[in-house]
Amino acid sequence: MTTTEQPILLAAVSLFSALHLGFQARRVGWSRMKYKIMPPAVNGPPEFERTFRAHQNGVEFYPVFLVVLWTSGLFCNEALAALGGLVYVVAREMYFTGYANSAEGRLPGFYLMICVLLALAVTAAVGIIPSFLDKYLSIKILSRSI
Template sequence: MASDPPVLLAAVTLLSAFHMAFLARRVGWSRMAHKILPPVVSGPPEFERTFRAHQNCVEFYPLFLVTLWTCGTFSSEVVAAATGLLYMLARELYFNGYIRSTKKRLPGFFLTLAALLLLSVLAVAGIARGILDKYLYTHM
């Protein structure tokens, strides 16, 4: 019997992709406001902070997706999806804080780390449980 498709994980993943696109658009708005044409990535501090905030979100995105799906697949889809929403909130706080000042990015950064840690721990626990169930307990 086939299991139900992971609709919550898919929904959070799609929403996170839209969020990443919105953050990219904010870099574009900053480019227009400061008259900085691609491929230039330097300019006034406000632009550079906006650009770096987006780049940092891009750098974390693969880690988020892997831990989101692994946690949702091997532990709890509901908890993974809820934590995924928390992660997006954290990234938004991070982005908005970073634009204002590099120090103001820290609350969002720490919340991001907490969300990733939770996803990672639950993913590892779920995989370990699966390995034990499949390879140890079935052979006893």
């Protein structure tokens, strides 16, 4: 695979999102220190519990994000998927910060995050279906000229 064929944008967004998730984990650590919550405890003041849950929710959604990001990027459009991935990271930050402040504060980030995941899933499906039909059923519904 040549450099021009490598999914560089997808890799860059994946790395950025992983670093962001790690930074959010660090913020949970800072919250532990602030409220004197020693691991493995996850109970404490509501401020700590919201911060902890905000990060856990991010961890729970992360595999879904990576699957739809890469599938969309490889089968539909890498640049569009990478842009969606960046918007997703912004939405995760909105969610995390909003949730840490109040339970209701998480909603704008949550709605944006769900919209991005849905858009990436739809573009992934749009990309996979023609490839699947062509490869396994010899049905060409899109013609690609070189």
